[in-house]
Amino acid sequence: MSDFVKIIGVNEEAYDTKTFEFQWDEKAIPGQFIMVWVPGMEEIPMSLSKTGRIKSITVKAIGASTRKLHELTIGDSLRIRGPYGKGFDLTKGKKILIIGGGVGTASVMPAIKESGADAIIGARTNKDVIMDDLGHKYAKNLWISTDDGSMGFHGNAVQLMREKVAENNYEIIIACGPEIMLYYIYQACVELNLDCQLSLERHMKCGAGICGCCVIDDQRVCKDGPVFTKEQISKMKDFGVQKRDECGRILKFR
Amino acid sequence: MSDFVKIIGVNEEAYDTKTFEFQWDEKAIPGQFIMVWVPGMEEIPMSLSKTGRIKSITVKAIGASTRKLHELTIGDSLRIRGPYGKGFDLTKGKKILIIGGGVGTASVMPAIKESGADAIIGARTNKDVIMDDLGHKYAKNLWISTDDGSMGFHGNAVQLMREKVAENNYEIIIACGPEIMLYYIYQACVELNLDCQLSLERHMKCGAGICGCCVIDDQRVCKDGPVFTKEQISKMKDFGVQKRDECGRILKFR
Amino acid sequence: MLETCIGKLKLEKPGMVASGIMDETGASMVRMLESGAGAVVTKSIGLEPNAGHANPTFTEVKGGFVNAMGLPNPGIKMFKEEMNIAVPKGKIIGSIYGASADDFSKLAITMEEYGASAVELNLSCPHAKGYGMELGTDPKLVGSIVSAVKSAVKIPVWAKLTPNTHILTDIGVAVQDAGGDAVVAINTLKAMVISPEFAKPFLSNKFGGLSGPGIKSVGVRAVYDLGSVLDIPIIGVGGIADWRDAAQYIMAGASAFQIGSAIANKGPTIFDTINKDMIKFMRDFGYSSILDMVGVAHE
Amino acid sequence: MLETCIGKLKLEKPGMVASGIMDETGASMVRMLESGAGAVVTKSIGLEPNAGHANPTFTEVKGGFVNAMGLPNPGIKMFKEEMNIAVPKGKIIGSIYGASADDFSKLAITMEEYGASAVELNLSCPHAKGYGMELGTDPKLVGSIVSAVKSAVKIPVWAKLTPNTHILTDIGVAVQDAGGDAVVAINTLKAMVISPEFAKPFLSNKFGGLSGPGIKSVGVRAVYDLGSVLDIPIIGVGGIADWRDAAQYIMAGASAFQIGSAIANKGPTIFDTINKDMIKFMRDFGYSSILDMVGVAHE
């Protein structure tokens, strides 16, 4: 349900990314998201980057609304609703490798914490790496990849994943990040015969599974997802190929 | 909430009184009541005469609606809503004497069952005595009074009560029956310095504490009662004196 | 901090008991006043005693209640006794219903004699043939009733409006133009409950009115719409169960509010709870009086 | 047993997806058809692409949802692709909105070309300026729009009505007199949600429409009222979440029903569940077809 919460902590994760903490008693599981609003911005979806009693969102400033959120400080308030969506299923007893790409790292951090699994954080440069402190704390092993090699592995997260999968017998990949990254992770999982759970994004309005604007094929990202299984993804024609704008028009990724 | 239930058992308690059993999963406590309706009658309040998973009402035919209920048989249906009201508080650890007068016996039967206390059933004649079989089964000691002496003690239930109180050290009287009987029970309790919980009746419409038509002074019988404590009753100017009709006009008892 | 006024009528607390809820007898009105209500609106009273519709008159639904009590009341003559008990204990608003301007005027005069602080004209009950919303959706008729009552009494005259119309603001303007002192919005929404097993409407009157939490957002919008066109005060009612609900109405433009259905489940203490929570909110957010909050959502 | 017909249009199952819910894309319409819906009504489509209102466009309230999506849609031209996917899989009803009889006719003609089984005229959206209920509360205008569309297409023409009016039955009669094939009732109730802490309406459009369980008894009454005056079929919508809700609408006079909000929480399987439960009810109570139940609560 909807609620009004006060920001009790702000953490700068990177030059363009901030975490906002608040107390909120709703139960949430790793991978779920909320809709966030303050006057003067559009309401937008944000993954929970902490899912305990103290919760948080981790916001990358990329446009008007996320920049508006970046103006907030301790004592300011948010109107939030949720939590929405299906989170990660960590109960399968399989050996997990968790991958966060860019700000997608925020979304998988609660899963890293809850599972204590091995994890990879992928980013463009060392300046874009976020939450590696928490990652080191919660993951059994944490590896970092940067596209320019300025930190950790030199290359993208999918390349690093392939390397780590070769070294360890992971059975399932859990990941959140840019769709292009997820697309290659999915391809790798098919090739290597690994299971996976990927957290996807689409333009959201209701967040509650009713308006239908966030669909990938016939699946509502907000309600049937945002975390989808390998089997669900295997049926998606849109995945990695196209999305829809606010009008419902098709936009090709490439 | 409201529900539709099927009658699974009918028991003739007396020439003018029948019990209708049905399965209903709502939780109910002794002393609570429901509103009962089938097409062709007015909806009326009825105490639950069984409060387990199988519930029942025990109906004395006195007018159009109760006679309509008497036409029903196994397989017929009722629309019921509730359970409503405050029931008897049996948790006080005091030594209890339970008194049912006339069809009021139905309302106290679940309390007799739950407490296993001593009990009195009062009626006009032996033909009007109901549920004495159950009373014998559930009460530690069951005594019966009839006004004409055709069964048990010769006299009214209040006289019998005074006798039994003199013999045993009861601390609290629990009772349901005609207001005139309850009035004398209350007077006796004041005199003998006994606690009491009495189940009262008034004309009911909503049953849910909203319309205000069932008030005794400022207390809603349907919501604040129907079971009232000695202290509550001590403040009632209307008790035993007057009630209100469907229009809210005052009707004197005498 | 909680004082408010509806025109010239001052209330120490902004919450009133809505008409039809625990307000048919003197003693229950006193109980409500003692529970923290700023005023009590009486059950709607007519010229003659009325038993109302036969039971069933009420049922729970998801999101609230549906009722068709049918305006039961002891008639204005006998209601004197109840007023005599209640009026000395606090502000009582006399709700009245009639079939004509003349009925309303007579009733209003008597309510004034009984000591009512204001009269509330029920132009909005959705389930009483020939009364209520059947009158209340005709702006001309509404205007003529309000005018007549205004010239009959000195106490403030409020008109209670129905949301079951697309010309709500026209009706509000008609009240204002006729000299009405305030509008009250909303009464219940037209509704019906059918029992599938019996293949029949459940209420004896077939039709009823929906009240409770489910209608709150409808009421808030009605008040906001009225607030956009009216200068006279507005009283908000419909689904209020906590301070947030009440604050929504106030910010939409209501100078005071009324509570009906929520009294059933939360009991009369609901007024005290809302009063306390409202003070806390006002302190936290820097409002020094209710009137400071009225209509701020329009800005 | 579940077959029904709305005039000449036969449906194998009586439940349809209501306009605006999981029906903006071809694939999601197919999913709903496969989940046991007898037909899917498309999102309301206009002449041009429309982004709708900015977020926030939606929120939960007690008893339902309040939304002001603002009729987002890709425009009738691009919608062809979606229809091409959906139409081969089942009955699709094309919902359309416009500002004039001419708009509606153009859209209806195109929907007919795309293979729609009927068109549903959205004369009832409560939160789109110049569209929806702003047209739908004027019986003459409604009549002229329906007439125009009727002479433009051969497929059945349904008019979706707003409950936010006291002249609902007049509007229904206007549709019938203009040759309309069916009426659909109800669209959402006018509503507003205010955030007390921010002292602002929550939706970017300020106003919105209330849907979900809280409006069911309002919708049942609307259908019952329409059933008392109309001979053309009625389609019931508003707050349906289980077979009992659906049965209430049917007994009030609806030949078929639509489900919107409940799809959010119960998921597309709601259609299958209702179908199964309805058959059980019909067997137990001796109804051999849906049409046997239509309007029985009037007797």
Ligand SMILES: Cc1cc2nc3c(=O)[nH]c(=O)nc-3n(C[C@H](O)[C@H](O)[C@H](O)COP(=O)(O)OP(=O)(O)OC[C@H]3O[C@@H](n4cnc5c(N)ncnc54)[C@H](O)[C@@H]3O)c2cc1C
């Ligand atoms: C389930 C989910 C979880 C997310 N979690 C996070 C997170 O934890 N941290 C984070 O920084 N970002 C997250 N995002 C993305 C975030 O919602 C967008 O970055 C934000 O909406 C951009 O808004 P803007 O006004 O700043 O940018 P704009 O300039 O308005 O838009 C930039 C891009 O953001 C996306 N976007 C805009 N509005 C929406 C919307 N209503 N729904 C979905 N995408 C939108 C679009 O791709 C758009 O092209 C998440 C998105 C989804 C769907």
Ligand SMILES: Cc1cc2nc3c(=O)[nH]c(=O)nc-3n(C[C@H](O)[C@H](O)[C@H](O)COP(=O)(O)OP(=O)(O)OC[C@H]3O[C@@H](n4cnc5c(N)ncnc54)[C@H](O)[C@@H]3O)c2cc1C
């Ligand atoms: C809390 C409560 C519990 C009750 N439990 C039982 C019970 O277990 N068994 C039983 O046989 N009776 C019970 N009654 C009484 C029962 O409701 C009435 O006998 C019944 O309503 C009579 O209806 P009628 O149409 O047959 O008679 P009518 O001829 O209509 O009325 C006869 C008398 O019944 C009473 N009555 C009628 N309608 C109502 C009403 N809506 N609310 C209250 N009283 C009414 C009035 O005193 C009236 O004078 C209970 C009443 C209350 C208030």
Ligand SMILES: Cc1cc2nc3c(=O)[nH]c(=O)nc-3n(C[C@H](O)[C@H](O)[C@H](O)COP(=O)(O)O)c2cc1C
């Ligand atoms: C049982 C009941 C009886 C009512 N009787 C009246 C009445 O007599 N006169 C009136 O103007 N409104 C009457 N109403 C309407 C309420 O005063 C109020 O406008 C409506 O219930 C909405 O408020 P709520 O949601 O807080 O109940 C009644 C409502 C209920 C539930």
Ligand SMILES: Cc1cc2nc3c(=O)[nH]c(=O)nc-3n(C[C@H](O)[C@H](O)[C@H](O)COP(=O)(O)O)c2cc1C
């Ligand atoms: C998110 C949302 C979008 C809607 N969009 C439309 C629409 O485009 N056209 C329309 O005629 N009705 C629209 N409606 C109204 C529904 O079709 C339906 O009439 C209403 O929601 C009541 O049904 P429900 O309670 O089952 O949701 C929409 C409703 C919701 C909740």
Ligand code: FES
């Ligand atoms: S955002 Fe509305 S269905 Fe997903």
Ligand code: FES
């Ligand atoms: S019967 Fe309505 S308050 Fe008791």
